[in-house]
Amino acid sequence: MYLVQSRHRPATRGITGLSEAVVDxxxxxxxxxxxxxxxxxxxxxxxxxxxxxxxxxxxxxxxxxxxxxxxxxxxxxxxxxxxxxxxxxxxxxxxxxxxxxxxxxxxxxxxxxxxxxxxxxxxxxxxxxxxxxxxxxxxxxxxxxxxxxxxxxxxxxxxxxxxxxxxxxxxxxxxxxxxxxxxxxxxxxxxxxxxxxxxxxxxxxxxxxxxxxxxxxxxxxxxxxxxxxxxxxxxxxDEMALGLRPAMRLMSKLAQVRRIRAGEGVSYGHDFVTDRDTTIGLVPIGYADGIPRVAVRQASVWCHGVRMPVIGRIAMDQFVIDAGDIAVEPGEPVTIFGDGSSGEPTASDWADWAGTIPHEIYCGIGSRVPRRYQEGNR
CATH class of the missing domain: 3.20.20.10 (Alanine racemase)
Incomplete structure (x- = not known):
């Protein structure tokens, strides 16, 4: 296992405050x-x-x-x-x-x-x-x-x-x-x-x-x-046909980035083992914040303009994504869910992956995740 260093910032940053729910x-x-x-x-x-x-x-x-x-x-x-x-x-x-x-x-x-x-x-x-x-x-x-x-x-x-x-x-x-x-x-x-x-x-x-x-x-x-x-x-x-639009985006940033070799296990129990050399990113939000553990085998997030799969078990405070050979760095924005207009997952996607309803996904976002309010979705 070896760490990818950024030319502009250290590969490890404090994770506090990197996640937020943005409400339009x-x-x-x-x-x-x-x-x-x-x-x-x-x-x-x-x-x-x-x-x-x-x-x-x-x-x-x-x-x-x-x-x-x-x-x-x-x-x-x-x-x-x-x-x-x-x-x-x-x-x-x-x-x-x-x-x-x-x-x-x-x-x-x-x-x-x-x-x-x-x-x-x-x-x-x-x-x-x-x-x-x-x-x-x-x-x-x-x-x-x-x-x-x-x-x-x-x-x-x-x-x-x-x-x-x-x-x-x-x-x-x-x-x-x-x-x-x-x-x-x-x-x-x-x-x-x-x-x-x-x-x-x-x-x-x-x-x-x-x-x-x-x-x-x-x-x-x-x-x-x-x-x-x-x-x-x-x-x-659930009412997109009426022209209604989701008001929340759940955002984070990569706290760590590292390169691991084929055959390495990721997160608790090594439920996921890499089949190739790959880059993984640490997202500092977990099931204590409302990320459903059961969604792991299907879940993905939006990072660097593409969907990246969640790999390994979702932990209490963090989870890991597979960036493959895409060059990402600590601090890279991560959209956990949004309105889907850019290709990112939606709260409904997460609900499907977790076998629940979007209401539970929204209500489950914990108090450790600050809410930021804005006018307009960007």
Missing amino acids: LSAIRDNVRTLRRRVPQDVLAVVKADAFGHGAVPVARAAVEAGATWLGVARADEALQLRAAGLTVPILTWLYDAAELMLLGDMDVDVSVSTVADLQRVVSIPNVHYVHLKLDTGLHRAGSAPDQWIELTRTAAHYEALGAVTVRGIWSHLSHGDSADAVQSMRQLQVLRTGVGLARRAGLRPSVVHLANSAGAVTLDAPDCSLVRIGAGLYGI
Whole structure:
């Protein structure tokens, strides 16, 4: 084994700070505007899980600037972060505990309610103003069972009449939102319509009704819904046919370069053994940062204008690529994924290699990887 020295820099450099996730906020804005042109409803931008790893506050601001009128998060602490950052549009959160209700009310955050017990906990906190009643229309996760819906709506109407709470919304969640034929989604829409009718009969007058996700917003004809929730579409996931574009590039730089001879093993266990003399490069990011270990036998990155395969096991902090006979040096830029326009892998490629979905790839990028924000993709 022998080391290739650069004429301009040492072959080994400190690896800290060589990797970053670059988020194009103009893509976030463009995606919101594209979806708003395609659907008649208002848009709720889903920025849970730190905006799918993109950064909740910058993404939320960009989405609101582009016309999103609501923000949605899963957890209470995510809603509080947005309020602390000065975002004033309505926010809906659907996972919280009793101890968090007081804080949510103080920050004027809407909460989801699925049961009478949930509702009673909410009304016991006098400063929680708005709730969205959730009906389980077929996903069978959260939401009121249909046979308990009448009791929930009547109880909500009772508390609303007392001035204890306002039912601002009624909502549900699609189980097959990405299906092109929308058959199951139409069934769920009919159940939701029935639920809204029963709520109105109980005396409720919700100002927003929402069911569809990004894909469902386009495939499901639901003019009686006033809001669509865009999550995947906000980040350009799986919706390229709509003209949406990915907002994130995951970048690094080669930390080391060395030449090894045929027959040498690479990384732990020597699962990979070279069949020729070759140049290998060390990329300082690993599975602790969200690079999926299971992707190794298929994965590649973009370096020096070509795709280079990942070889050997992906380690916690780094992995190795095979540059062959291409002359690369430490500090050479590496695109782990991007939008694919230059030939680089995409997050969808990594998802395929790992047997998962792009959402998990984005959400898995750890806190050791700094996020850098820019306008425009280059």
